[in-house]
Amino acid sequence: MATAEAMARDHGGADHAGGTYAGGLWSWITTVDHKRIAILYFVTGFLFFLIAGIEGQLLRVQLARPDNRFLDPDLYNQLFTMHGTTMVFFAGMPLIVAFFNFVVPLQIGARDVAFPRLNAFSYWIFLFGGLFMYASVPLRAMPDGGWFAYMPLTNIEYSPGLGMDFYVLALLASGVGTIAGGVNFFVTILNMRAPGMTFMRMPLFTWMALIVSILILLAFPPFTVGLVFMMFDRMFGTHFFDAAAGADPVLWQHLFWVFGHPEVYILILPALGIVSDVIPAFSRKSLFGYPVVVFSGVLIAFLGFGVWVHHMFSVGLGPVVNAVFSGATMLIAIPTGIKIFNWIATMWGGQIRFTTPMLFAIGLVAMFTIGGLSGVMHSSPPSDLQQTDTYFVVAHFHYVLFGGLIFGLFSGFYYWFPKATGRLLSERLGKAHFWLTFVAFNLTFFPMHFSGLLGQPRRTFTYASGLGLDLFNLLSTIGAFLFTVAFVPLLLNLWRAWRRGEAAGPNPWDAPTLEWTTASPPPHYNFAVVPKVDRRDPLWHPYVAPGLGWAGELEPGGASPRLQPDHPPAPVHMPDPSYWPLVMAFGMGLMTVGALGSLALVLCGLAVTLVGLFGWAFEPPERGGH
Amino acid sequence: MEGPTSTGIPHRKLAMWTFIGSECMLFGTLIATYMIYRGRNLVGPYPDELLNIPFITVTTFVLLMSSLMMVLALSAVQRGDAKGTRIWLFMTPLFGLIFLGGQYYEFNHFVHEGLPLSKNLFSSTFFVLTGTHGAHVAGGVLWLGTLWLRAMGGKLDARHTETVEIAGLYWHFVDVVWIVLFTLIYLLV
Numbered sequence: 141m142a143t144a145e146a147m148a149r150d151h152g153g154a155d156h157a158g159g160t161y162a163g164g165l166w167s168w169i170t171t172v173d174h175k176r177i178a179i180l181y182f183v184t185g186f187l188f189f190l191i192a193g194i195e196g197q198l199l200r201v202q203l204a205r206p207d208n209r210f211l212d213p214d215l216y217n218q219l220f221t222m223h224g225t226t227m228v229f230f231a232g233m234p235l236i237v238a239f240f241n242f243v244v245p246l247q248i249g250a251r252d253v254a255f256p257r258l259n260a261f262s263y264w265i266f267l268f269g270g271l272f273m274y275a276s277v278p279l280r281a282m283p284d285g286g287w288f289a290y291m292p293l294t295n296i297e298y299s300p301g302l303g304m305d306f307y308v309l310a311l312l313a314s315g316v317g318t319i320a321g322g323v324n325f326f327v328t329i330l331n332m333r334a335p336g337m338t339f340m341r342m343p344l345f346t347w348m349a350l351i352v353s354i355l356i357l358l359a360f361p362p363f364t365v366g367l368v369f370m371m372f373d374r375m376f377g378t379h380f381f382d383a384a385a386g387a388d389p390v391l392w393q394h395l396f397w398v399f400g401h402p403e404v405y406i407l408i409l410p411a412l413g414i415v416s417d418v419i420p421a422f423s424r425k426s427l428f429g430y431p432v433v434v435f436s437g438v439l440i441a442f443l444g445f446g447v448w449v450h451h452m453f454s455v456g457l458g459p460v461v462n463a464v465f466s467g468a469t470m471l472i473a474i475p476t477g478i479k480i481f482n483w484i485a486t487m488w489g490g491q492i493r494f495t496t497p498m499l500f501a502i503g504l505v506a507m508f509t510i511g512g513l514s515g516v517m518h519s520s521p522p523s524d525l526q527q528t529d530t531y532f533v534v535a536h537f538h539y540v541l542f543g544g545l546i547f548g549l550f551s552g553f554y555y556w557f558p559k560a561t562g563r564l565l566s567e568r569l570g571k572a573h574f575w576l577t578f579v580a581f582n583l584t585f586f587p588m589h590f591s592g593l594l595g596q597p598r599r600t601f602t603y604a605s606g607l608g609l610d611l612f613n614l615l616s617t618i619g620a621f622l623f624t625v626a627f628v629p630l631l632l633n634l635w636r637a638w639r640r641g642e643a644a645g646p647n648p649w650d651a652p653t654l655e656w657t658t659a660s661p662p663p664h665y666n667f668a669v670v671p672k673v674d675r676r677d678p679l680w681h682p683y684v685a686p687g688l689g690w691a692g693e694l695e696p697g698g699a700s701p702r703l704q705p706d707h708p709p710a711p712v713h714m715p716d717p718s719y720w721p722l723v724m725a726f727g728m729g730l731m732t733v734g735a736l737g738s739l740a741l742v743l744c745g746l747a748v749t750l751v752g753l754f755g756w757a758f759e760p761p762e763r764g765g766h
Numbered sequence: 767m768e769g770p771t772s773t774g775i776p777h778r779k780l781a782m783w784t785f786i787g788s789e790c791m792l793f794g795t796l797i798a799t800y801m802i803y804r805g806r807n808l809v810g811p812y813p814d815e816l817l818n819i820p821f822i823t824v825t826t827f828v829l830l831m832s833s834l835m836m837v838l839a840l841s842a843v844q845r846g847d848a849k850g851t852r853i854w855l856f857m858t859p860l861f862g863l864i865f866l867g868g869q870y871y872e873f874n875h876f877v878h879e880g881l882p883l884s885k886n887l888f889s890s891t892f893f894v895l896t897g898t899h900g901a902h903v904a905g906g907v908l909w910l911g912t913l914w915l916r917a918m919g920g921k922l923d924a925r926h927t928e929t930v931e932i933a934g935l936y937w938h939f940v941d942v943v944w945i946v947l948f949t950l951i952y953l954l955v
Contacts, residue, residue, distance in 0.1 A: 254777040255777065323781050323785055326780075327777050333772040337772075361789070362795040365796055368894065368898075376883055376884060380894075385887055386806040386808045387806070391802070395795065754912075
């Protein structure tokens with residue numbers, strides 16, 4: 141590998157289009173570049189998203205008509221478990237982390253994350269966790285206890301076989317990478333901001349990444365402990381959830397939901413951060429009420445730790461407990477509503493451009509509001525007792541997670557795609573993708589409000605005819621397949637950008653934040669000159685800061701200032717590639733496989749892990765740079 | 767590539783504090799589970815029949831002394847005292863090993879007295895909680911032992927103050943957790 145200086149020279153010029161993409165397979169395996177790791181996360185997460193989507197479509201085929209026998213009940217249980225677990229842990233979270241990786245260092249004016257090799261490790265262990273979980277498919281041992289895996293249903297007596305072991309071990313392994321990522325982004329955002337980038341000047345997406353890092357750090361450990369308890373109950377005969385030994389199986393529900401509710405905000409807050417950057421960019425107006433939007437995010441995260449019992453209203457914990465958690469849940473509607481009003485107020489009086497990212501962002505505002513309203517409905521225990529375990533809840537969380545998270549991710553995808561690839565996407569195909577997705581989404585999930593209120597239970601493989609459910613279920617199934625149609629313009633768009641996409645230039649949207657000051661795709665070192673920041677939305681005020689280092693010249697004939705010079709004035713030291721994170725993740729992967737029943741393999745994996753750890757610890761981060 | 771940081775705190779030190787914050791939730795959950803299930807055993811042996819407070823008081827004292835050794839090790843590294851560095855970086859993990867030996871003896875003794883892992887709620891919660899702590903001690907012994915070997919090879923000096931300090935942060939945290947466990951499991955039995 142070239143020295144850092146050579147790399148800086150190689151990719152420092154105008155011809156840096158290959159900076160992120162040049163090099164063979166080995167350069168991807170050993171990469172520690174946050175932009176490449178972002179792409180690895182995105183591609184892997186998107187493949188899991190498609191797989192989980194197909195699982196959802198199989199569920200919808202089974203439910204297309206009453207008394208259907210397309211799937212047998214066992215397979216149906218396995219498929220809804222895999223669908224939920226994959227969507228949350230192996231599609232939603234990695235896609236979010238992909239955006240963290242790509243956008244956060246660029247938005248704060250940093251050259252990478254604080255711990256580039258730890259970042260690579262997080263990716264590899266997530267990949268092994270996902271592959272391990274899907275090894276259950278050829279073995280015909282898919283987990284079947286739901287993504288929530290309630291005890292005692294999932295103990296060894298009621299869930300014999302390896303299915304739930306795959307669930308427990310896959311989530312324990314990938315959870316290690318998630319916590320490592322939480323540490324990494326927390327330190328990166330606190331410690332690596334460019335000069336002048338105070339907290340209250342950070343772009344909203346970076347703010348939400350900071351909050352989500354804290355949520356990950358505090359919410360994943362209780363889940364890890366719960367998983368360890370479940371593993372010990374299943375494998376070593378302990379009694380953590382064994383009522384016959386005096387234990388309380390409801391403990392699992394507490395441990396799961398004290399993680400599971402913050403997890404909901406881990407998933408949604410980044411999407412809200414994306415639209416908080418996209419809406420101002422396409423309204424040509426700074427975010428309305430920036431501090432209030434920031435503190436609303438903080439408040440949502442804080443309250444998010446005090447509402448987990450609203451997933452357990454039907455357990456019967458008593459009216460006082462339910463009332464307290466009901467009140468706390470209703471409080472969350474306030475900061476969420478503040479955000480929605482602030483987005484609308486940002487658009488109000490702005491010069492709105494209805495580009496594809498803007499359409500997805502506005503789609504989020506509308507769809508997430510619907511999901512929020514049904515959420516407020518079942519924050520009230522008497523109402524919840526009617527709705528719990530029905531399709532009404534399925535409708536609610538798909539409006540939040542698809543209408544919120546996925547719309548937000550698509551918005552971010554269309555927004556930052558030109559930055560990541562240097563190519564523009566077709567607006568016409570993008571809009572086709574948006575409208576088809578919008579229709580498919582509402583056709584699939586809106587009827588579930590009705591089938592749910594009519595009493596159709598979740599997680600039940602079929603229903604009888606004559607209950608008024610037939611039409612709603614058929615509509616949902618048609619909608620589920622319309623998603624496949626909606627996918628076509630996206631693929632065409634990617635293919636078109638690949639073959640003949642127009643060059644994007646540094647700032648195709650005339651957007652205001654730091655990532656748009658550098659080339660598209662950014663050079664290896666991101667910024668030739670570390671930018672200095674003296675206000676929010678610095679690119680919309682590029683000429684009022686003479687002498688601040690980055691204040692740029694006007695490109696001939698263009699309104700879009702090009703703020704970064706083509707070459708770094710001095711050599712830039714960047715961390716060297718490393719294969720040790722992969723070795724360590726591979727060792728932990730071996731331990732995970734071995735935990736299914738081979739002590740020898742566990743010890744072998746432990747040895748490989750230690751080799752990786754020591755190789756990593758004694759490897760200088762930059763060999764060639766000095 | 768690490769220059770001055772925005773907060774003035776080095777990346778690695780901030781990361782260790784962050785990790786310790788996350789670990790508080792891990793041990794907090796384990797401890798909460800132990801406390802919720804305390805006294806709910808349906809079958810014996812019960813904790814008050816087995817827990818040997820004088821013995822564990824001794825190993826607890828050894829572990830606390832290891833924290834003192836750690837402080838002395840860091841002080842020696844900061845002063846550039848190579849001999850002191852070697853001595854105290856040897857003593858710290860050695861005391862950790864003695865503590866682990868005590869835990870090994872205790873676990874063995876409990877199993878012989880009829881309390882295997884799968885016996886009752888006490889065995890489940892006790893072994894998993896103290897075992898998790900023991901695993902943390904073992905990780906710290908490995909880390910500090912590696913630093914000691916580096917010091918013996920003359921590769922650890924005042925330039926590595928931050929490295930030793932961060933290992934020390936972890937080690938003190940693990941000790942503090944044990945003080946909580948000692949109080950809640952043994953003194954409150």
